[in-house]
Amino acid sequence: MLYCFSLTGDIIILVKKNIIILLFVFIAIISLSLLVTILKPNKSVETSLPTNISLTPTISLYTEEECEGLAENILTMVNNVNYCNYDSDCTPKIAVGYPASCSILVNKNSDIPGIESAYLQFVNKCNPPMYDCDRAPTQEEIKCIDNTCIDTRYKN
Numbered sequence: 287m288l289y290c291f292s293l294t295g296d297i298i299i300l301v302k303k304n305i306i307i308l309l310f311v312f313i314a315i316i317s318l319s320l321l322v323t324i325l326k327p328n329k330s331v332e333t334s335l336p337t338n339i340s341l342t343p344t345i346s347l348y349t350e351e352e353c354e355g356l357a358e359n360i361l362t363m364v365n366n367v368n369y370c371n372y373d374s375d376c377t378p379k380i381a382v383g384y385p386a387s388c389s390i391l392v393n394k395n396s397d398i399p400g401i402e403s404a405y406l407q408f409v410n411k412c413n414p415p416m417y418d419c420d421r422a423p424t425q426e427e428i429k430c431i432d433n434t435c436i437d438t439r440y441k442n
Contacts, residue, residue, distance in 0.1 A: 376435030388419030
């Protein structure tokens with residue numbers, strides 16, 4: 287009988303130890319889930335980071351001077367096809383981004399394959415910041431001002 291009592295007592299002690307261990311595990315799981323909930327970023331909170339840059343680290347295949355030269359070349363090509371006499375001469379041809387703007391406004395009769403290929407080379411070799419572009423302007427929003435096509439959405 288003493289042996290049974292001792293075995294029963296050992297079982298009771300073993301059960302108590304397992305309950306205590308399970309209780310600690312349960313408390314740890316609850317604490318961890320609360321911590322994850324507290325530390326989870328709130329998607330409704332706005333950040334102060336600009337939206338026109340890429341946060342992905344990349345390596346440029348061209349030197350900084352080569353990229354600056356290519357950017358200047360693109361801007362020169364864009365400026366050469368942005369001419370007009372009338373509002374109807376202007377049209378948004380392609381959406382690019384840095385170093386130009388989101389929508390390049392050009393003369394509707396201009397040929398722009400050189401700009402497109404130079405821009406693709408620039409993006410692939412220089413890893414420029416990427417714009418978070420708005421929609422392209424409508425024809426009504428584009429005006430010919432001083433023989434230059436202008437997106438009037440951003441002009442006063």
